[in-house]
Amino acid sequence: MSAILSGPAVLLVALVLAAVGFFLGRSRAIASSGGDQRRLHSLPKQHGWHVALATFVPAVIFIMLWTFFAGLASNVYVETIIPGDQPEVRLPLDQRGDLTEREIEIREAGRRDLFIANVKTLAVAIRGYIDNGNATFEDVETWRADLAPLQERLRADGQVVGATVTQGMLTLARDLIRFDRTMGWLGPTIALAMIAIGFLASLAVISRDFRARISVERWVRGFLVFASTMAILTTVAILYALTAPSLRFFSEYGFFNFLFGLEWAPAGDVVGVPEGPDGQYESALGFLPLIWGTLYISLVALLVSVPLGLFAAIYLSEFATKRVRSLVKPALEILAGVPTIVYGIFALVTIGPFLQAVVGSTIMPNTVSVMTAGVVMGMMLVPFVSSLSDDVINAVPQAMRDGSLGLGATPSETVTKVILPAALPGIVGAIVLAASRAIGETMIVVLAAGALSNVTGLEPNPFGAVVTVTTRIVAVLTGEGSGFDSIDVLAIFALAFTLFFITLGLNLLAQRIVAKYREQYE
Amino acid sequence: MEDSNMNDMRLTERRVGQAEAKISARDCQVWYGDNHAIKDVNVDIDDKAVTAFIGPSGCGKSTFLRCLNRMNDTIDIARVEGEITLDGEDIYDRRVDPVQLRAKVGMVFQKPNPFPKSIYDNVAYGPRIHGLAKDKAELDAIVENSLKKAALWKEVKDRLTAPGTGLSGGQQQRLCIARAIATSPEVLLMDEPCSALDPIATAQVEELIDELRAGFSVVIVTHSMQQAARVSQKTAFFHLGELVEFGDTGQIFTNPKDPRTESYITGRIG
Ligand SMILES: Nc1ncnc2c1ncn2[C@@H]1O[C@H](COP(=O)(O)OP(=O)(O)O)[C@@H](O)[C@H]1O
Ligand SMILES: [Mg+2]
Numbered sequence: 001m002s003a004i005l006s007g008p009a010v011l012l013v014a015l016v017l018a019a020v021g022f023f024l025g026r027s028r029a030i031a032s033s034g035g036d037q038r039r040l041h042s043l044p045k046q047h048g049w050h051v052a053l054a055t056f057v058p059a060v061i062f063i064m065l066w067t068f069f070a071g072l073a074s075n076v077y078v079e080t081i082i083p084g085d086q087p088e089v090r091l092p093l094d095q096r097g098d099l100t101e102r103e104i105e106i107r108e109a110g111r112r113d114l115f116i117a118n119v120k121t122l123a124v125a126i127r128g129y130i131d132n133g134n135a136t137f138e139d140v141e142t143w144r145a146d147l148a149p150l151q152e153r154l155r156a157d158g159q160v161v162g163a164t165v166t167q168g169m170l171t172l173a174r175d176l177i178r179f180d181r182t183m184g185w186l187g188p189t190i191a192l193a194m195i196a197i198g199f200l201a202s203l204a205v206i207s208r209d210f211r212a213r214i215s216v217e218r219w220v221r222g223f224l225v226f227a228s229t230m231a232i233l234t235t236v237a238i239l240y241a242l243t244a245p246s247l248r249f250f251s252e253y254g255f256f257n258f259l260f261g262l263e264w265a266p267a268g269d270v271v272g273v274p275e276g277p278d279g280q281y282e283s284a285l286g287f288l289p290l291i292w293g294t295l296y297i298s299l300v301a302l303l304v305s306v307p308l309g310l311f312a313a314i315y316l317s318e319f320a321t322k323r324v325r326s327l328v329k330p331a332l333e334i335l336a337g338v339p340t341i342v343y344g345i346f347a348l349v350t351i352g353p354f355l356q357a358v359v360g361s362t363i364m365p366n367t368v369s370v371m372t373a374g375v376v377m378g379m380m381l382v383p384f385v386s387s388l389s390d391d392v393i394n395a396v397p398q399a400m401r402d403g404s405l406g407l408g409a410t411p412s413e414t415v416t417k418v419i420l421p422a423a424l425p426g427i428v429g430a431i432v433l434a435a436s437r438a439i440g441e442t443m444i445v446v447l448a449a450g451a452l453s454n455v456t457g458l459e460p461n462p463f464g465a466v467v468t469v470t471t472r473i474v475a476v477l478t479g480e481g482s483g484f485d486s487i488d489v490l491a492i493f494a495l496a497f498t499l500f501f502i503t504l505g506l507n508l509l510a511q512r513i514v515a516k517y518r519e520q521y522e
Numbered sequence: 523m524e525d526s527n528m529n530d531m532r533l534t535e536r537r538v539g540q541a542e543a544k545i546s547a548r549d550c551q552v553w554y555g556d557n558h559a560i561k562d563v564n565v566d567i568d569d570k571a572v573t574a575f576i577g578p579s580g581c582g583k584s585t586f587l588r589c590l591n592r593m594n595d596t597i598d599i600a601r602v603e604g605e606i607t608l609d610g611e612d613i614y615d616r617r618v619d620p621v622q623l624r625a626k627v628g629m630v631f632q633k634p635n636p637f638p639k640s641i642y643d644n645v646a647y648g649p650r651i652h653g654l655a656k657d658k659a660e661l662d663a664i665v666e667n668s669l670k671k672a673a674l675w676k677e678v679k680d681r682l683t684a685p686g687t688g689l690s691g692g693q694q695q696r697l698c699i700a701r702a703i704a705t706s707p708e709v710l711l712m713d714e715p716c717s718a719l720d721p722i723a724t725a726q727v728e729e730l731i732d733e734l735r736a737g738f739s740v741v742i743v744t745h746s747m748q749q750a751a752r753v754s755q756k757t758a759f760f761h762l763g764e765l766v767e768f769g770d771t772g773q774i775f776t777n778p779k780d781p782r783t784e785s786y787i788t789g790r791i792g
Binding site for chain 1: 593596598622625626629631637638639652698702705
């Protein structure tokens with residue numbers, strides 16, 4: 001019974017009934033025409049589609065939205081069911097010492113977050129335990145935290161249990177599981193009802209004069225609108241996820257301390273509890289060293305990729321014969337499809353040691369450096385730049401080339417004096433897009449720029465290791481010992497937030513430039 | 523019958539125009555891959571006169587026109603055979619540089635194609651490439667002169683730095699003519715120069731073509747027979763890649779020798 005009440009099962013039911021509905025609708029329409037199809041307002045096929053879509057679309061949209069909002073609701077639910085005097089959240093008396101009200105408040109807020117996270121983890125663990133067939137939900141209702149070695153039992157089953165399980169945690173986890181279970185069958189039940197209603201109602205309205213054609217149009221448009229809304233919602237969701245922690249970080253650490261800080265040295269401070277002298281955080285979380293490293297590497301990458309990519313594009317579109325073009329273009333496109341981790345390995349084992357051998361280990365103490373990452377990232381971007389530039393160069397009308405050649409200009413004069421100036425805005429757009437990719441690129445810099453190095457400031461040496469925005473995000477999130485109550489982790493949200501806006505800004509800029517360029521020839 | 527016609531025509535041509543023939547084509551053939559687009563074309567184009575190429579579309583007018591300044595070289599699959607001479611010299615000779623040839627044989631295209639540069643830079647483009655001006659003053663003079671010859675000077679003299687693409691269609695086409703004149707060519711090839719223009723702009727460009735005759739040998743492709751009748755002294759009728767008839771414009775329009783010419787002129791081949 002419960003197997004049918006799940007998202008995939010509902011989808012399957014919807015599909016099957018939609019298919020059945022298609023044929024039923026069609027034959028009903030034919031029947032209603034009294035044997036003469038020409039008397040129908042719409043084609044029998046359209047009546048079929050009308051039933052199929054009315055059965056399928058609303059239920060599918062509903063179940064997708066339900067899945068999304070059920071997750072949200074579950075999060076909100078946990079927050080609301082924790083009593084204000086939950087003992088695990090209170091700061092123990094012996095730890096209060098001479099802390100002020102405000103400090104206690106901050107610490108308890110941190111403990112509360114941690115406690116919620118623990119409850120959720122425990123709920124996931126118990127659910128996994130039940131799913132593996134080790135217990136029923138009724139068994140779990142009788143569990144007590146202090147009786148059986150609960151943790152060991154769950155762990156033995158391969159479940160992740162973070163903190164020591166307390167009775168309060170267990171009770172709340174059970175509540176949460178109960179809530180999720182309710183949501184779990186409620187959604188699919190509603191969806192199944194919608195399928196049934198859609199199926200029956202749409203079959204019922206079929207008649208000789210029913211305008212199925214228009215109804216189908218409406219369903220299709222509705223579905224497409226939904227699909228594009230989902231794409232936009234993703235962006236909104238990302239922003240939503242990043243904004244609150246980022247703002248919290250800015251208010252804790254200071255926006256300008258972050259933006260203009262010259263040092264990046266996370267020390268694992270607890271949020272709201274600056275432990276250094278004068279109430280300062282011991283963690284130094286300045287943005288400048290990271291953006292410095294990021295821009296430095298991006299600059300090198302652009303210096304490599306822009307000339308190479310542009311020249312390749314010019315060669316391919318203006319000079320190469322058809323045969324060469326048909327060989328080189330696919331080759332470049334394959335290069336563009338190589339995963340960046342492969343470039344990263346190439347940088348680490350080939351380019352890094354090579355550069356070190358060339359410049360010597362006094363200038364270049366490690367094989368990881370700005371140059372290593374920048375050069376390889378540049379290679380990665382060559383096909384990107386060349387294919388974008390190729391597009392803009394090809395968009396320059398043939399009439400421009402004819403005009404120039406007809407005046408007795410050579411092909412290279414034509415390129416430098418007419419085609420490049422005409423294509424310049426588009427090429428600039430391509431470069432901005434490449435810059436945006438370079439700034440967001442992660443894998444290559446993690447491997448080749450010194451992800452694990454202990455650089456904390458602005459490194460001027462192009463052959464030295466640097467820290468970048470993306471590598472620090474990776475380091476903090478995958479590193480040991482930084483709990484989610486750490487200010488360093490909050491800082492990561494701020495980094496992601498800033499990165500989001502930098503690349504968003506660059507992409508908008510590129511779009512505007514390219515749009516302007518298009519206008520020129522329309 | 524057709525053969526003797528061709529021979530007659532060639533003989534009369536020789537008699538009338540041998541001394542001043544600017545360009546002569548002998549047994550010219552063009553292939554695009556396997557498509558034989560121009561077959562055995564023989565023609566003599568006079569200096570200081572306007573020659574019109576007419577014929578149904580796809581008959582090879584543009585293709586033949588493009589042979590005259592070797593623009594077909596820029597098309598990979600195009601192959602040209604036969605002899606084409608400019609002032610008695612074979613332009614397809616190995617020693618001839620097509621780039622220099624094109625400075626001597628200028629071209630104006632169907633759609634106005636000013637470069638996205640200022641009006642001044644458009645006109646100065648050719649002279650700069652070919653180093654025709656010693657200094658800025660000389661270049662200014664060339665630009666002014668060319669614009670005057672193209673009957674555009676009065677309209678643009680106060681905005682030479684404005685982009686050429688901002689002009690009206692007719693002005694753009696005259697700008698392209700000025701641009702072509704600026705390299706002091708001896709021959710001007712025009713491929714349907716008015717087909718993208720409105721009637722008023724067309725009239726202006728036609729008037730201009732008539733004036734240009736004084737200084738250049740002009741070849742114009744047109745799909746409008748009225749236009750050919752208005753501006754040209756000689757007319758060549760092409761059909762399916764062949765030159766069917768070539769002669770004085772008056773004669774072609776009033777007394778065509780070939781039945782195909784007559785059909786076309788009276789609107790029966792389209
Ligand atoms: N660039 C080209 N590549 C291949 N075939 C061409 C090309 N240009 C013209 N042709 C072919 O040559 C023939 C003559 O074309 P064209 O000279 O443009 O005729 P017209 O100018 O008289 O309309 C046509 O059959 C056309 O398809
Ligand atoms: Mg043509």
